[in-house]
Each structure stands twice: as structure tokens, then as C-alpha cells.
Amino acid sequence: MKATVVNIVGGALLLAHGIAASGVDTTSFGSPSPPSKPHGKWVSKKWQGTNYACKCFPGDSCWPSTRDWQTFNNTVGGTLHVNTPPAAACYNTFTGPLGNINAYNAAQCANITTNFPDEQFQIDLPTAGLWSYFTNDTCRPTTNPSGSCTLGYYPVLYITAKTVGHIQAGINFARDNNLRLVVRNTGHDFLGRSVGWGALVINTHSFQDISLSNTWEGAGAYSGPTITVGAGVQAINALKRLHSVNPPRIMVTGECATVGIAGGLPQGGGHGPWTNREGFLADTALEFKVVTADGELRTANEKTNSDLFWALRGGGPASFAVIVSATYKTFDDLASTGINLEINPSHTTNSTLLWEAITIFHGYSTHFVDNGLYVYYEVLGPLLRVHPIVGIGKTTAQLQAIVKPLFDDLNALGVRYDTNTKTYTTFYDLYLDLFEPETAGQSALTGGWTIAKQDALSNHTAIIEAFKTIIASGGIMVGHMWNAGHGLPQKEWSKSAINPRFRNVVDKLITVLPVSGSASLAEKAASQKTLTYVMDEALRTASPNGAAYVNEADPFQPNWQTAFWGTNYPALLKARQKWDPNGVFYAVSTPGTEAWEQIEYGTRLCKKL
Structure with a gap:
């Protein structure tokens, strides 16, 4: 697909990009001005009579330069990609914030049209939201290729994170350049938290490690069997692994087999068929490995960073840290x-x-x-x-x-x-x-x-x-x-x-x-x-x-x-102010977001002044 140069925001910025199978052609991506912009800039906006300080988006003077993006892409091992909506292949032209793309591909369109209702298909895509309302539904599968396809509220770019270092680099880059950051594992979310207008996504779905232990020797009084899962592991794969041991084991999961079990699920609580017996998934958590808003890899359990551990257990998704792995109690499976x-x-x-x-x-x-x-x-x-x-x-x-x-x-x-x-x-x-x-x-x-x-x-x-x-x-x-x-x-x-x-x-x-x-x-x-x-x-x-x-x-x-x-809210607010004082992470209506709003009809993420 070939990109054309487009003028964004009334001539304030010219952006161009090319998309290849390997990802981003960073030689023509970003602001043409060579020097890096000062970090931590905010964009002043007035919306419906209220003044806001907004994060940086394409077209803003504080949007990272070509050099910045090149350096960042090198830091994350070339895993930075320009995003297109899943159904763009059904349209002659995809009109995105970084250019127009000749997008139509009949075979790809047929594939996405057939599989669009399939959860696992959407989960395996890098930035799709399983429920499309909060993408703004601006590019759904169609039989009319001359129709309009825009990015809507899908993110602009994403990292297919493969190491902890990639997650750290993504957090640091978003924080230092004041970008909207979205963390996505499966996109298994009803409220649009896996997408976001103008955002950079860290996709953690490749973290698929699963390990079992017969004895927990970490913090807390529990000493029984455990499962440790990477951020990308889904319920069905964890349950399969537990079922394979003799005698079979089980854990608390959601009723839906495709949900990820080490990200938004425990941060929201995580209820399922075993909740009546063992509580929420969060109640069974023993330890998290996380990257916090300062880019540091930390352990959180009952003894180490105990306030963070408490908050991660049901205190709100995308609020305190990015979970890299989680360790949970497991139980004897029963007839x-x-x-x-x-x-x-x-x-x-x-x-x-x-x-x-x-x-x-x-x-x-x-x-x-x-x-x-x-x-x-x-x-x-x-x-x-x-x-x-x-x-x-x-x-x-x-x-x-x-x-x-x-x-x-x-x-x-x-x-x-x-x-x-x-x-x-x-x-x-x-x-x-x-x-x-x-x-x-x-x-x-x-x-x-x-x-x-x-x-x-x-x-x-x-x-x-x-x-x-x-x-x-x-x-x-x-x-x-x-x-x-x-x-x-x-x-x-x-x-x-x-x-x-x-x-x-x-x-x-x-x-x-x-x-x-x-x-x-x-x-x-x-x-x-x-x-x-x-x-x-x-x-x-x-x-x-x-x-x-x-x-x-x-x-x-x-x-x-x-x-x-x-x-519990006052203690959660205190924890949020400690671990993410500048609002690096964001999910709607979570602790500490009272002053934040998506203005201009659900687009720019801004803070009320």
C-alpha cells in the first residue's frame, strides 16, 4: 500500500508514511523538523467554555519528530507499526492521520468480513477492540469499496512488545512526549479502553509464558500450588495447562474462555464460575511483575510494594502499572x-x-x-x-x-x-x-x-x-x-x-x-x-x-x-497519586481521572485546568 502526503491541521504539519510488511518506514514518519521537541509539553485547548491541557497528538507541534520516532523504533527492536483499522482492506482508500492509502484487497476483505464476529480473530489483531462502539465504527466491513474508511478512534501507532524492555521503552516514550498511551492485551473490553484516538498502543499479547508450581514460597501465608502467566495468556490456555497435570487443577477465570487473565481482568476484579467458592480472580493473586509509570520493573506482593499490590487487585484497569506477569493460587478441579x-x-x-x-x-x-x-x-x-x-x-x-x-x-x-x-x-x-x-x-x-x-x-x-x-x-x-x-x-x-x-x-x-x-x-x-x-x-x-x-x-x-x-476509593486515589502522579495511564472513570476528559467528541484526551 502506498501513502500520499497529506496536510494535517491547517498546514501546521506535513506527515507522510509508507507501510511495508515489516512495519513502519520511519525515514518519512513524524515531524519533518529535525530537532527533538522539549519533553512534557501540553497542548492548550478550549472546549465548550472550559480550558484544557491536552496530550500531544498528530498535527500538534509537540508530536514527536522523525528523529524521535526513528530512535524509538530502534529502541523497541523495530516493533513500531502504523495502525490501520481491521476492515480497511474493504475500501479503495483508507484516510488516516498520517496519509491516504490505497487499501483495497478483495481476499483480505473477504477474510475480515467472515471473521469480524470472531473473538479470537479480533484478539490476534494488534489494536482491535472486540466491541466496536468506541472505535467510532468509521471503518466496518463493507461491500461498497468506494465508501469512507478513516481511523476513527483506533490508535495511530502500536508496539508489538516482545520483551519487558519494549514495555519500558513504550511507557518512557509516551510519558516523556506526553502521548496518550493505551495498553492492550486481548481487547476484551466493553468500554473502549483498548482503543483511543491519537494513541500509542503497547500490545502485550506476545507474553505467553505459563509455569506451574506445587508450592508457593513467596510473600504471604499461602504455600500451595500456583500458576504464573504472562500478560498475553488467555483463560482457555491457562485452564488447558492446569487440566494437563495429574490430578487436574483449576483457577478462577472469567466465564469467557478468550479473556486475558493477567491484565485488565484482575485489575477490575475478575469474576467467573468459581467466584462463589474462591472470590474474584484478584482475591487469588499472590504476586505481580509490573512496569510502573516511571518505567521501572517492580514486584508487587503482600510484602513488597504492598500498596501497589492491593490496588492492582481490583482497583481499576490501566491505572497503576502495566502487568507483565501474574501469579495466582490454583485449586483441585472437581466433578x-x-x-x-x-x-x-x-x-x-x-x-x-x-x-x-x-x-x-x-x-x-x-x-x-x-x-x-x-x-x-x-x-x-x-x-x-x-x-x-x-x-x-x-x-x-x-x-x-x-x-x-x-x-x-x-x-x-x-x-x-x-x-x-x-x-x-x-x-x-x-x-x-x-x-x-x-x-x-x-x-x-x-x-x-x-x-x-x-x-x-x-x-x-x-x-x-x-x-x-x-x-x-x-x-x-x-x-x-x-x-x-x-x-x-x-x-x-x-x-x-x-x-x-x-x-x-x-x-x-x-x-x-x-x-x-x-x-x-x-x-x-x-x-x-x-x-x-x-x-x-x-x-x-x-x-x-x-x-x-x-x-x-x-x-x-x-x-x-x-x-x-x-x-476503598480514597485509598485507591492516594495510590494512584503515588504511582502515576502525571497521568501516564488512562482508562475512563478509574481512580484519579476526575479531571480528565476526551473532548472534541471523544477524541483528544485532556485535563481540565
């Missing part, structure tokens, strides 16, 4: 049983009857959790889909005895349904069979809230009315019934930064509001208002003792500090 339940239009088209069934089902949330079960379910339109109800360590008879009251009530209601029960030698086998793969490439806003146990018991009618409000607003609900304090000793709760309210919930809901990829700014604003102040507000009102999970919730909700972290 497990799963039950699926579905009520769909083939069973009834009577919406009143369906909602009565949903009310009955959700009325057992406390019963399920108190009996150690994990339940994953979806409510969308005229459908209740429970896939699956999981009894870890339970026989078929034991699980069926726990859920029998639910089925008795559904039978008494007279509603038809499909159901099946399976028992497996290990939870790992259940995980592979009953948990279904998710899809990528969707354009939607994501919110969510948890249902506190006390509210489920005293205010269940209002909770169901909130569910109805979500569906009536065009939304979808994905529920996860667990309690992160059920199987975890209370003395362990305060050792992580996770909101204490998660120790007394019975259901964590994700709310999803689909948004057209071609939606206007006004339509997007209206959708955000619906999510925040209609759908999620109904849940917050119905369960005032609930909380929000930072990896799967609305970042623009009111009082997000309390919603995400409760009484």
Missing part, C-alpha cells in the same frame, strides 16, 4: 454438574406468562447463591435463557435437589420450557461444553449493576420492574448469579481493593443497548442517556445497596467512584 433452562417463543408468546416465569426464576437468586451455585443467564426480548446453572463439586442428584423448587414453580405456572442436565468429571470439561463462545464486532453501549442480597429479599418486585424497563428501552440483560464473599473467608476481603459491597450480592447484571454503527452524535447521546438514566437508573433505584463492576458497567454513571469502589 461438576450443569443444568440448562430455556423459555423461548416456541414455548409461549404470552409476555405476561414469560415475565411471571422470569420473576419466579430470579426469585431463587439468593437460594442458588446460598447453596454455592453459579448461574449465567440472558433476558432479551421474548426469551429467558439460562446457560448454565453450575454446581461445582455437586452430583446430578445434589444439583437437581437444589433447583427442584424452581422447576416445581414453573410447572405450577404452566409454562413450557427446555432443560437438560449433564455431569462432568471436572469443571474444566463442563466449561468447554456448556459455556458458549461470545461474538465480537458488535456496536453497543454497556452498563450494569449488582443486586444486593438484602434488596433481592425485600424489594424483588421493583427489581423485576427494572428488568422490564430495560427490555422496554431496547436493551438486553446478561446476569451472573454469584456472591464474591460466599466461599472466601472474611479476613481475606480487605486484602484486595474490590468494593466491599460485592461480598454481599446475589446477581451481577450487564445491561446492553445496541447502537447503530452509523448513529449520529445526537443519536449516540440519546442512547447514552437512555442507558444511564433509564435502564441502569432503574436498577440502582431497585437495589440501592448494590454496586457496579468497573469492567462491565457504564463509566458515565453518576458517583462512579462510590459505585465501583465504595469505601
Whole structure:
């Protein structure tokens, strides 16, 4: 693909670039002015009556020079690349901030169109966000090659980091040149944190090392078996490795097999089917190797940098450091049983009857959790889909005895349904069979809230009315019934930064509001208002003792500090001010970002003055 020279920002800067298979032709990349710019410059902007100091972006006088980029590319071993959107090959021309590219390639376009919904395909791309809303959907797969393809909110450049030194160099370069920095492992994120307008990305997905140990001899009282994983390791690969030992082992992971387990997942908390037994993934963490905002490689555990260790365990993704590797507790895998339940239009088209069934089902949330079960379910339109109800360590008879009251009530209601029960030698086998793969490439806003146990018991009618409000607003609900304090000793709760309210919930809901990829700014604003102040507000009102999970919730909700972290927020803010005082790292609505905003319609990252 051949680049043409383009004039950016009213003649302030001419940029050109060429793209080859090896990456960046740095001889023509960056500012043409030879001297390096002074480090630490800010760009002054005024937006909607407020003054801001902004990070440096293409077209700004403080954007690094050609010489700077050349030096940096040498430092990272030639792993610096110019970014293009995944679907650029479907268009005649890709119009990017560094030039116009003749992009069309029929074979590549066919490949991306076929695989765009596939999570693993998108994960293996260097800068893709699995859910496309926060890329601005400006370059989706198309059959019209004459259409417009721009970079949207995808990053400008990325490093395929292969060593700790590459991560350190990327952090140092972004910090010293005041660039927006994005850290991406799998892109497995609902809130757009893996992408960012004008950003430099450090991609850590190549860190794939996995090692097991029978004994932990590091900090803390624990002395049992462990797993240590590199930043790029996904849940399924860690579980495969643990399953291969005799007897098989297991760890806490998300319900989705493709999620990375050593980055944003533990920094957000990390819930999954084992949460009811062992807490969050963050609760099982023993040690992290990280690179902090000053570019230093550090160890964080209960004894060394203990405040950083505490903050990394659920205190917010992309907030305190870049995780290079993580060590977790592992557990004996157990025989497990799963039950699926579905009520769909083939069973009834009577919406009143369906909602009565949903009310009955959700009325057992406390019963399920108190009996150690994990339940994953979806409510969308005229459908209740429970896939699956999981009894870890339970026989078929034991699980069926726990859920029998639910089925008795559904039978008494007279509603038809499909159901099946399976028992497996290990939870790992259940995980592979009953948990279904998710899809990528969707354009939607994501919110969510948890249902506190006390509210489920005293205010269940209002909770169901909130569910109805979500569906009536065009939304979808994905529920996860667990309690992160059920199987975890209370003395362990305060050792992580996770909101204490998660120790007394019975259901964590994700709310999803689909948004057209071609939606206007006004339509997007209206959708955000619906999510925040209609759908999620109904849940917050119905369960005032609930909380929000930072990896799967609305970042623009009111009082997000309390919603995400409760009484832990002041200590997290203090840790952020210590470990990243200048805002090298950024993720929306995380500790210390109160003054930060993406102005000019979600583009420039700036700090209010």
C-alpha cells in the first residue's frame, strides 16, 4: 500500500508514511523538523467554555519528530507499526492521520468480513477492540469499496512488545512526549479502553509464558500450588495447562474462555464460575511483575510494594502499572454438574406468562447463591435463557435437589420450557461444553449493576420492574448469579481493593443497548442517556445497596467512584497519586481521572485546568 502526503491541521504539519510488511518506514514518519521537541509539553485547548491541557497528538507541534520516532523504533527492536483499522482492506482508500492509502484487497476483505464476529480473530489483531462502539465504527466491513474508511478512534501507532524492555521503552516514550498511551492485551473490553484516538498502543499479547508450581514460597501465608502467566495468556490456555497435570487443577477465570487473565481482568476484579467458592480472580493473586509509570520493573506482593499490590487487585484497569506477569493460587478441579433452562417463543408468546416465569426464576437468586451455585443467564426480548446453572463439586442428584423448587414453580405456572442436565468429571470439561463462545464486532453501549442480597429479599418486585424497563428501552440483560464473599473467608476481603459491597450480592447484571454503527452524535447521546438514566437508573433505584463492576458497567454513571469502589476509593486515589502522579495511564472513570476528559467528541484526551 502506498501513502500520499497529506496536510494535517491547517498546514501546521506535513506527515507522510509508507507501510511495508515489516512495519513502519520511519525515514518519512513524524515531524519533518529535525530537532527533538522539549519533553512534557501540553497542548492548550478550549472546549465548550472550559480550558484544557491536552496530550500531544498528530498535527500538534509537540508530536514527536522523525528523529524521535526513528530512535524509538530502534529502541523497541523495530516493533513500531502504523495502525490501520481491521476492515480497511474493504475500501479503495483508507484516510488516516498520517496519509491516504490505497487499501483495497478483495481476499483480505473477504477474510475480515467472515471473521469480524470472531473473538479470537479480533484478539490476534494488534489494536482491535472486540466491541466496536468506541472505535467510532468509521471503518466496518463493507461491500461498497468506494465508501469512507478513516481511523476513527483506533490508535495511530502500536508496539508489538516482545520483551519487558519494549514495555519500558513504550511507557518512557509516551510519558516523556506526553502521548496518550493505551495498553492492550486481548481487547476484551466493553468500554473502549483498548482503543483511543491519537494513541500509542503497547500490545502485550506476545507474553505467553505459563509455569506451574506445587508450592508457593513467596510473600504471604499461602504455600500451595500456583500458576504464573504472562500478560498475553488467555483463560482457555491457562485452564488447558492446569487440566494437563495429574490430578487436574483449576483457577478462577472469567466465564469467557478468550479473556486475558493477567491484565485488565484482575485489575477490575475478575469474576467467573468459581467466584462463589474462591472470590474474584484478584482475591487469588499472590504476586505481580509490573512496569510502573516511571518505567521501572517492580514486584508487587503482600510484602513488597504492598500498596501497589492491593490496588492492582481490583482497583481499576490501566491505572497503576502495566502487568507483565501474574501469579495466582490454583485449586483441585472437581466433578461438576450443569443444568440448562430455556423459555423461548416456541414455548409461549404470552409476555405476561414469560415475565411471571422470569420473576419466579430470579426469585431463587439468593437460594442458588446460598447453596454455592453459579448461574449465567440472558433476558432479551421474548426469551429467558439460562446457560448454565453450575454446581461445582455437586452430583446430578445434589444439583437437581437444589433447583427442584424452581422447576416445581414453573410447572405450577404452566409454562413450557427446555432443560437438560449433564455431569462432568471436572469443571474444566463442563466449561468447554456448556459455556458458549461470545461474538465480537458488535456496536453497543454497556452498563450494569449488582443486586444486593438484602434488596433481592425485600424489594424483588421493583427489581423485576427494572428488568422490564430495560427490555422496554431496547436493551438486553446478561446476569451472573454469584456472591464474591460466599466461599472466601472474611479476613481475606480487605486484602484486595474490590468494593466491599460485592461480598454481599446475589446477581451481577450487564445491561446492553445496541447502537447503530452509523448513529449520529445526537443519536449516540440519546442512547447514552437512555442507558444511564433509564435502564441502569432503574436498577440502582431497585437495589440501592448494590454496586457496579468497573469492567462491565457504564463509566458515565453518576458517583462512579462510590459505585465501583465504595469505601476503598480514597485509598485507591492516594495510590494512584503515588504511582502515576502525571497521568501516564488512562482508562475512563478509574481512580484519579476526575479531571480528565476526551473532548472534541471523544477524541483528544485532556485535563481540565
